[in-house]
Amino acid sequence: MAETVCFNCVLDSTVDELTLVDGVCQYCRGYRELENQINDFDINSYGAKLVETLRRTSKDPDYDCIVGISGGLDSSYLLTWLVSIGVRPYVLHIDTCWDGEVATRNIYNLVNTLGLKLNTRVIDWGDLKIAQRAFFKANLIDCDVPQDHCFTSVLSSVARNSGIRNVISGHNLFMEYVLPVSWSYNSNDARHIRDVVWRQEAKRLVNFPYMSPTYNYIGRKIAKSIIAHRPFLYHRFDIHATKEMMNKKFGWEDYGGKHYESEFTKFFQGDYLVEKFGIDKRKAHYSNLILSGQMTRDEAVAAMEKPTMTELERFRLRTLVRNKLDFDDTEWVNLFSPTKAAHADYKSSHFLKLQKILFK
């Protein structure tokens, strides 16, 4: 069978759901439909309204909103923008024990330069470790689900319990529209995590911050104890210029790949997914840069030919992950074996299934 590749971006048949129309994939077609909204979006007028909304809705006298910070570009840039428009953010770092050195330095430099207080919540390492081991042992495609679940769950619970209510995320369609559905699984699915952990590790996690998607939905849509804002959703920004500005003003350093601020995610995306599933997430990121006019297709093809990391870095990361997650020889060999399982082989939330059908 001839290999299928989109003419416009660099997505190919490693994306199960890829459908080409006149050689162009659905992600490129979808982005074109959004382009007018992105072009017309004015971040300054949005920002003025946002400040007013946040002040009105937060029940805390000192803070207008919560911003989760990882040390990555998106959350760091978001934080600096919020401060520049007069927002008083409660800066929250959720520590999953996988922060890279550069990420830690970035967070430190950022809060110090901005004069903000850093609040840190540390996830119970024993429980997260069991959950992460379980996902790898299950041979699943999205082993980042437990870590992502912790981020959303802790952010939501702090927003609800503090009365700050407003949670700001840096999600951005200009840079992050292309996210192949078949490459990931819904990280809000607590039932799924429980089942994977139980079947692989025969354990129940008592300190893991499980969040019920039903409870979360009620909090957001009905009780309004959590209000989500995505000011950067349609915001156009130049990735290279932003990195440069962040470096000059806040000492922010690049860590070599999207989401590589976490050692876990760097291993999971840059090594495990490539080796075991033949999936290279750079394809999605570069495709998005092509769509937003920040990279040519030829540049993306050339960049894809380079390995995701050096051999030395791969060795360092593998040693780190294997030791931290306590894999024995058999488990470690199996982790990179061609055996694959589907998320559908495990239980999933009834509520999320229903939501998918209703809001399709």
Ligand SMILES: [Zn+2]
């Ligand atoms: Zn495409």
